[in-house]
Amino acid sequence: MTDVSIIKTTYIKPEIERLLKPLGGMGRFIEKGDRVLLKVNLLSPSEPEKAVTTHPEFVRAVVREVKKAGGSPFIGDSPIGRFSRRNLKKIYRMTGIEEMAREEQISLNYDTGTKRLSISGGTILKQSPICSYAFNADKIIALPKLKTHSFQYMTLACKVMYGIVPGLTKVKYHALFPRRAGFADILLDIYLLLKPSLIIMDGILGMEGEGPGGGGDPVELGLALASTDAVAMDISVCRMIGIEPVGIPVLKRAKIRRLWPEKIEYPLLRPEDNPIKGFRLPNTALHLLTGNNASNIGPVITDRCIGCGECEKICPKGAVTVVDRLARVMYSKCIRCLCCHEICPERAIKPGKIP
Numbered sequence: 001m002t003d004v005s006i007i008k009t010t011y012i013k014p015e016i017e018r019l020l021k022p023l024g025g026m027g028r029f030i031e032k033g034d035r036v037l038l039k040v041n042l043l044s045p046s047e048p049e050k051a052v053t054t055h056p057e058f059v060r061a062v063v064r065e066v067k068k069a070g071g072s073p074f075i076g077d078s079p080i081g082r083f084s085r086r087n088l089k090k091i092y093r094m095t096g097i098e099e100m101a102r103e104e105q106i107s108l109n110y111d112t113g114t115k116r117l118s119i120s121g122g123t124i125l126k127q128s129p130i131c132s133y134a135f136n137a138d139k140i141i142a143l144p145k146l147k148t149h150s151f152q153y154m155t156l157a158c159k160v161m162y163g164i165v166p167g168l169t170k171v172k173y174h175a176l177f178p179r180r181a182g183f184a185d186i187l188l189d190i191y192l193l194l195k196p197s198l199i200i201m202d203g204i205l206g207m208e209g210e211g212p213g214g215g216g217d218p219v220e221l222g223l224a225l226a227s228t229d230a231v232a233m234d235i236s237v238c239r240m241i242g243i244e245p246v247g248i249p250v251l252k253r254a255k256i257r258r259l260w261p262e263k264i265e266y267p268l269l270r271p272e273d274n275p276i277k278g279f280r281l282p283n284t285a286l287h288l289l290t291g292n293n294a295s296n297i298g299p300v301i302t303d304r305c306i307g308c309g310e311c312e313k314i315c316p317k318g319a320v321t322v323v324d325r326l327a328r329v330m331y332s333k334c335i336r337c338l339c340c341h342e343i344c345p346e347r348a349i350k351p352g353k354i355p
């Protein structure tokens with residue numbers, strides 16, 4: 001069972017203590033004297049009100065909680081472009097992070113060193129350059145921003161750790177893995193390599209439309225979420241927006257890789273009681289809102305099926321059953337996510353015109 005704590009809040013008083021209380025408070029995650037990396041989202045130089053980056057007042061509230069628990073927080077990210085001191089300086093200044101850090105007397109990362117780490121559980125990446133600031137910390141707390149993303153549809157908790165990959169390598173991975181599924185696997189490979197102890201999402205001023213950069217539109221949501229599990233958190237955001245979580249590539253890959261939590265508990269607000277009404281997805285993802293799941297293309301079972309039942313286990317809608325050692329799909333329940341197609345070890349499910 002995984003807890004996702006959700007509150008309605010503001011930047012004037014983000015109430016991080018109240019948010020973390022059901023999870024055991026900040027003291028559960030850090031020990032006295034820990035150097036704690038606050039892995040923010042600093043995608044590009046942009047003012048806080050544009051909602052491209054984690055808001056400095058949100059970060060300030062987390063900084064204070066970490067200090068109260070005896071930790072020593074510092075801030076780091078590898079933004080878009082060259083991972084250089086000059087770039088970092090510009091981004092810290094424009095995003096309001098520099099001023100906040102000066103006022104709170106905490107340090108900002110300027111170490112641009114990297115090291116190639118092996119990724120034992122990686123499905124696509126077996127190794128990758130990783131920024132030193134990330135693996136030199138005692139603990140990591142990730143502070144993602146709730147935003148849309150034209151390529152991956154949403155950029156939430158699963159994606160925030162991608163910023164521990166140096167900027168130009170990130171660009172290279174985009175070019176090498178242009179397909180949504182492959183790129184989503186890279187995001188999960190990196191997330192699992194240095195999994196944060198805690199994730200606290202800034203959804204107070206979110207982004208809708210053509211995110212994740214300046215093309216998106218800020219939207220007042222007044223939300224903060226906390227969890228130890230990025231997948232559970234992202235599923236929860238999808239539930240609030242009213243879209244099928246498996247429609248988001250990284251969540252679909254997480255489902256196939258069996259990274260979905262068995263059960264999610266909501267000790268405070270529940271997503272179904274707090275829908276985000278009228279949230280605008282990027283144009284690439286409109287089918288998720290309309291329910292028009294790629295017309296009548298769906299999973300077609302072929303005679304290669306041996307009845308192993310893997311598709312039945314993975315299906316998020318209970319639309320597949322194995323009868324007499326043959327899988328059958330109930331198309332009225334099927335949302336055309338094709339998780340079954342991806343998991344089938346016999347390549348017995350083809351995407352095609354459904355009967």
Ligand code: SF4
Pocket residue numbers: 301304305306307308309310311312322326327343344345346347348349
């Ligand atoms: S996973 Fe493939 S082989 Fe196994 S039951 Fe489903 S369709 Fe058949």
Ligand code: SF4
Pocket residue numbers: 298299314315316317318319320329333334335336337338339340341
């Ligand atoms: S495509 Fe349909 S049958 Fe296959 S996993 Fe998705 S919902 Fe289930």
